[in-house]
Structures are given as structure tokens and as C-alpha cells.
């Protein structure tokens with residue numbers, strides 16, 4: 001029997017979002033460039049369709065953060081969709097706190113913010129899983145195939161397990177024709193490593209129920225499945241999904257990339273927006289706001305302020321723009337790139353090919369020139385190079401910018417970072433001076449330690465005539481550094497206490 005998986009189409013809606021902004025939130029990582037990639041790609045796809053006036057991304061562990069992202073959109077109505085697999089502590093507490101939303105609908109500063117459910121719990125994820133299973137094992141009969149949906153598994157968030165169990169139940173009972181459908185986890189039973197014992201069909205399709213590919217899907221799960229003996233270079237992302245099927249334990253095993261990398265996730269994101277409108281009776285998205293930031297950019301360029309960070313902006317008579325590294329302006333051997341999305345790739349790695357998690361590090365790659373056909377493209381490209389920089393600089397000129405004191409930010413930390421606010425004032429001042437020094441970051445800090453304790457101004461970051469790069473809230477690098485310093489101080493104190501007891 002042949003089973004067909006239909007491509008997802010979000011339900012038709014009479015409500016246009018052409019005057020609204022869409023913000024996607026991803027987890028991000030300071031180590032893994034693949035973590036934020038699917039969120040950006042889904043945003044690109046939705047932007048390409050022109051359904052929203054503005055589309056932006058923000059991240060928990062990457063720039064832009066959830067406070068800055070509001071400087072990147074100007075619409076009066078904003079939809080926020082977490083690109084997360086499950087509900088729970090993160091989507092119900094951490095993200096709302098960081099985004100300053102008070103429930104599904106928040107009215108603040110003249111804006112209406114709609115906070116939607118995370119993408120992973122939408123019912124259409126079922127069809128996405130079926131699509132992914134068919135893609136990874138084309139032509140393989142489902143009635144001779146076991147489907148395994150893999151999650152991380154942790155006792156910290158039972159919702160992450162529930163969302164997978166729900167999918168197993170939906171596919172098992174939905175008449176989709178698989179010989180069997182089971183769930184398996186990396187860190188709790190039923191364990192992925194026991195896949196052969198828990199399935200019986202000659203073909204086995206394994207789909208990781210993760211938002212992004214990374215160490216788990218590239219390395220850990222292949223080892224648990226027995227595709228490789230140990231993690232290492234041989235399990236690089238280049239090969240692991242392209243060698244199907246794998247002959248293992250007398251079966252044919254087909255291994256897929258993380259479900260969140262499926263291009264049709266963009267449709268599920270839109271489905272969450274449409275479901276939000278239906279659930280909350282949204283009838284009207286308001287009217288178009290004039291793009292104030294575009295006007296501001298042009299005004300700056302006309303005043304000769306054509307440098308931002310390490311980028312020089314050249315403007316042509318025809319209204320197009322060319323961006324180059326400031327050190328490359330006299331070069332004639334630059335490689336041409338086109339369109340704002342290329343900016344994201346150019347910003348991602350330095351000259352040596354090393355990942356640049358901090359966009360404002362003074363390590364921008366050389367040797368390129370980026371051609372942009374419009375002012376909208378210019379603004380988007382600058383937000384990819386230096387997230388929220390244009391919006392923040394514009395707001396600073398209007399004196400309406402507020403920055404978050406470091407103590408307030410550290411006080412919001414949870415989990416392994418909850419100790420960070422035990423850092424002493426002296427340690428905090430020296431840690432900031434070291435971490436944020438101009439050799440590490442070009443942003444100019446606007447936040448104080450506390451409202452009564454400003455930080456000294458770093459004059460080395462002043463760029464006369466440039467569009468400033470501002471830091472409104474300390475980034476994850478500071479939080480990590482604060483944790484390290486606080487931990488060392490705690491351990492030193494403990495060692496001294498134990499030593500004094502033994503005297």
C-alpha cells in the first residue's frame with residue numbers, strides 16, 4: 001500500500017499580517033553555528049513570501065537578545081513565535097520574562113505583542129514528521145518500517161517528553177501505515193541505544209525531534225544507534241545524514257536530520273500565528289507604520305556617517321548600496337556578494353574560518369563587497385552584521401533608550417547561572433573591563449552595574465562620525481564570565497574556611 005504525505009499549507013485566513021512584525025525566537029549557541037541556522041532559514045522563507053511587514057529573529061544564547069529585538073522592528077503589532085520543541089519552563093517563564101510579555105497579549109509602549117505557542121506543539125508537526133520519514137527513506141514501504149522519534153529526555157522538563165509521546169500516539173493511531181512507531185531518548189528510558197530491541201520491522205527510520213542539528217544529531221545519537229563507534233571528526237555534519245541506509249543488526253536503518261531543519265517548518269510557524277488569531281479572536285492588525293529607521297539611515301548617510309563597526313557603506317546614484325570592510329575600501333580584488341542574506345554568512349566566520357558568536361567582535365572577515373539593491377535590504381543586512389545597532393543608535397539620538405543594569409540581568413539568571421549575581425562589585429567592574437575591552441568587542445556599554453553605580457566610559461570605543469554600536473544589556477559572554485568569577489571566589493572562600501577549621 002502507498003501512503004502519501006501532503007505538503008502542509010496553512011489554512012487560508014482573511015486576516016492580512018502585512019502591517020505586522022513577526023519575531024522568531026531560537027535558543028542559539030555561543031559554540032555551535034548550526035544552532036541558530038534553522039530559525040534564520042525559516043525567517044528567510046517567511047520574509048521571502050512577503051506576508052509580514054517585518055521579520056526578525058532573536059536568541060537566548062546569541063545576538064540579538066530578546067530585549068534588543070524590539071529595536072529591530074517598528075510595527076505596532078508584533079507576533080512572537082518560539083521556535084522551540086515543547087512548552088514548559090522555558091517557553092512559559094524564561095521567554096516571557098526576557099521578552100517582557102504578560103500573557104498571550106501584551107500592550108506596551110503603544111505596541112500590541114502577541115505571544116504564540118511554540119512551534120513544536122502544533123498539530124501539523126505530525127505531517128512534518130511523516131514528510132521527513134518519507135524523504136529519508138524514499139520508496140521504503142511504511143508497513144515494513146519502524147519509525148523512531150528521538151528526544152533528549154530529561155527530568156527537568158517533562159513537556160519535552162510529552163510532545164514526543166503525543167506524536168507517537170498521533171502517528172500510531174492515525175492510520176499512516178507504519179509497522180510501529182516508538183519514542184526513544186538519549187538520557188532516559190526507553191533509550192535510543194536499545195532501538196533494535198524495541199523495534200521489529202526490517203527498516204527503521206530515526207527522526208530526532210530537535211529544532212536544530214548539533215552535537216546530539218551529528219554525533220551523540222549516531223553513536224547511540226551504533227552507526228559509529230565513537231564521537232569524533234568522522235561523524236562530521238558533512239557525512240552523517242548522507243549515507244543511508246545503514247546496515248545494522250540485520251536491519252536497514254535510515255537516519256534523518258533534526259525535524260526543525262525541515263523547510264516546511266516555516267509553514268508550521270505561520271500555522272501558529274493563524275491559530276493564535278483564531279483562538280484570541282484577532283480581527284484587525286492595525287495600519288502600516290512609516291519606516292522611521294530607513295529615514296534615519298538615509299539621514300546619517302547624507303551627513304557622511306557611513307561607517308558602522310568595521311563596515312563602510314557606499315551609496316550609488318541609483319539607490320543601491322555596497323558594503324565593505326573598512327580596511328578594504330581601497331582594494332580592487334574583492335569578491336562580490338549580493339543580497340542581505342549573504343550578510344549573515346559573511347558575519348558568521350572570521351578570516352581564519354572561526355565561528356564569531358559575538359557580532360561586534362573586531363574580527364569581521366575581509367575580502368568581500370556586498371551589493372544591496374534597496375534601503376530595506378541595507379537595513380536588514382546591517383541587522384545581520386550588527387543586530388539591533390541601527391535601531392538602538394536611532395533611539396539614543398531621540399534620548400528614549402533604556403539599558404538594563406548588570407545586577408538586574410544577573411539577578412534574572414537561573415539554572416547553572418543562578419550564582420552569577422554573587423559576584424562582588426570589584427570583581428564585576430574588572431570582569432567587565434576585561435571581557436568588553438575594545439580588542440574583544442566594539443560595542444559601547446550603556447548599562448551601569450546598578451542604577452547608582454555607572455561603569456567608567458571606555459574612550460577607545462569612541463568612533464567619531466560613525467553610527468555607534470551600543471550595548472543595552474550584557475550579552476551571554478558576560479554572564480558566562482560572571483559565573484566563572486563568582487564560582488572561583490566561592491571556591492576560594494570555601495578553601496579558606498576549610499583551611500581555618502583544620503588549624
Ligand code: SF4
Pocket residue numbers: 360435436440441442443444445471473474475476477478
Ligand atoms: S556585554 Fe560586553 S562583550 Fe557583550 S556585547 Fe556588550 S560590550 Fe560586547
